[in-house]
Amino acid sequence: MELFGAMPLAEWQDTKATLHRFAQVVGKIRLASGVRRNHWWHAPFHLTGRGLTTRPMGQADGNPIFTIDFDFVGHRLIVTTVDGRAVSFALYGQSVASFYRDTMRALEALGVRVRIDIPRPYDLPDSDRPFADDTEHAAYDPLLVTRYWQVLSQVNLVLEEFAAGYSGKISPVHHFWHTFDIACTRFSDRLVDQPARVDPVTREAYSRELISSGFWFGDDNFPEPAFYSYTAPEPEGLDGEALRPEAAEWITQRGGHLAVLRYADARSAPDPCAAVLAFYESAYLAGARRAGWDIVGLACPGGVTDPQLIAPA
Template structure:
């Protein structure tokens, strides 16, 4: 067993401020860039359950597709948020890059990526339109409006994303049931990970194919998103699907965590974590209490799904109490 949740082993991280309104134009541009790369991954990977084949992964310099395949060639695509370039590599030893900043519009990014892929022999056809972003609906080749790219805020986003992914990775190690990777869905541009009870869920009435595949089984999901026009601040979240009765009556830690959307989602502002004296413990407390809320309300055999790395019951109770120190 580990005592890490009760005694952080890392120096207090310098988590950056990330006010949505200060960089929303850059965020929209970056989101659209990620959708284009994500659609390449959709076209160049084998399908996997719950759409896990389409997601992006956090790496030491940004985001990566990991391995893709087209025309007999393995390749990958990475966003390098240190040098602010897009990088494409193949198994033939070739590497091509182009800049992300300097006024690159979505249309220019789309064109440059296809030209780069074609030059390497791995281009694939795409549905050249944003998916599921109500306020962004211009086809990629026509979008010359979105070209904002503030290096400072992209780097802030990346630091917050990378740190959050590491905490999520620790938390997911406490679970021995079926679980997703810690990954980024380019649909809503959120960092996410999911635990499964192992039971099938009733089919959702009139669900679209994406939703139907995502929710074939009972889940408790967790994530972090940088904000959008509806939720204009970065925040951590958790939800249980199907939503069980009494979910919103379950306690959460720390006190800044609340139930929203008629009790269907637990939310903790990123700012509450960023400014805390022990951000890791505070975030772990939120993730654990949100899981306990969902698994308890949905009657999961939670104790049967704990791994050898999961803290003891006493440690978990102490973890929940530790989340109460948030300023």
């Protein structure tokens, strides 16, 4: 299978818009049913051998233990309880409204009671329209969804490899349903003094100094897939730091600077994975140097922290 297969946004924009909203329906169920973790780590999806999973939920809230999985090989949504009962339905041929209805019915059939506080999209153009009323988004091309999942799986492993080089506080590699990107975040654990006007979601996400590395499939603001990295809070002079490979660049976004390596440039590199890893490492070092992190002390070469094991024989 091709590494980093072609994924032009225009080719699957309608399917992506529908799938994004499907993901938000399930993500909001996860948000309502999972035990809260720092920086919202309980909310995102994790990858499986066939798609995405919420991971097990329930028990603490009186519900049976249950999991919701997107199967992007068979193209079904599968709701499973710990006693082996399951309800599933096809993902194709669904509008957001029918997907929402069938998901809630599947939960009910298994004795799972979940209340979504705001059953509408988050931070999307139609955020004022309930999922139950959205019959507009109904495109689902199975071939393109499979390719999305395959690319996501490949990027996931590159991020896992990058994550192995850091011994400090670090998030899992996870897929965010609200922004439809996959990321891994390193923390210095220094508290961030945020203005009182900052919303609660942002306050929790950025309560500690961090450097985040990830990949997204493109949107209206940046209409192509790309690898990215940012440092928050952004230290002065960050955009003056060198990035690798040569095709990488700093762009201005939301009043700050984002390191970007376009997917097309990574695909055309002699070794795409090495190019992406070099990009993530250069962007991390740029932020860590400018913010004064203990780069040597937080290093974890080859995923090893024991000095005796690191030392050459």
